[in-house]
Structures are given as C-alpha cells and as structure tokens.
Amino acid sequence: MGRSPIKDVEVKVLLKQVLTNEINGREVYMKGIDQSYYYEGYMLFKVEVLKETNNGKE
Incomplete structure (x- = not known):
C-alpha cells in the first residue's frame, strides 16, 4: 500500500479545530x-424536525 x-x-x-468535548x-x-x-x-427528515412534530416529546 x-x-x-x-x-x-x-x-x-x-x-x-472542529472536535467537541460534548460527546454525551x-x-x-x-x-x-x-x-x-x-x-x-x-434527506427526507431531520431529527430536529421530527422532534418538533412530536410536540417536544422525546
């Protein structure tokens, strides 16, 4: 190789430069x-949109 x-x-x-400590x-x-x-x-859905349509329930 x-x-x-x-x-x-x-x-x-x-x-x-783009790493984060917020892994959890x-x-x-x-x-x-x-x-x-x-x-x-x-590309149909994004998690944040699904959360909004779920009335904020997780």
Missing part, C-alpha cells in the same frame, strides 16, 4: 444521525 501524498499533520490540525450531548448525537443518513442519501 502506498503512502498518501497528503501530510497527516495538516489533516490533524483541521480535525482538531443529545444534540451532537442527533446531528451525527442526520449526517449518517445524509451520507447514505436519505
């Missing part, structure tokens, strides 16, 4: 679900 021409230091710097937060968790579905091509 060949080495990537991209320097890993640059990638680490970019990633470190519900909002972060739900955004992760949204992104996962978006990646798979599902």
Whole structure:
C-alpha cells in the first residue's frame, strides 16, 4: 500500500479545530444521525424536525 501524498499533520490540525468535548450531548448525537443518513442519501427528515412534530416529546 502506498503512502498518501497528503501530510497527516495538516489533516490533524483541521480535525482538531472542529472536535467537541460534548460527546454525551443529545444534540451532537442527533446531528451525527442526520449526517449518517445524509451520507447514505436519505434527506427526507431531520431529527430536529421530527422532534418538533412530536410536540417536544422525546
């Protein structure tokens, strides 16, 4: 396997800027679900919209 021409230091710097300590937060968790579905091509619903239509019940 060949080495990537991209320097890993640059990638680490970019990633470190967007990391969060709020790993147990519900909002972060739900955004992760949204992104996962978006990646798979599902864009019909977003978690925050479903929450609103559910009258705030969790």
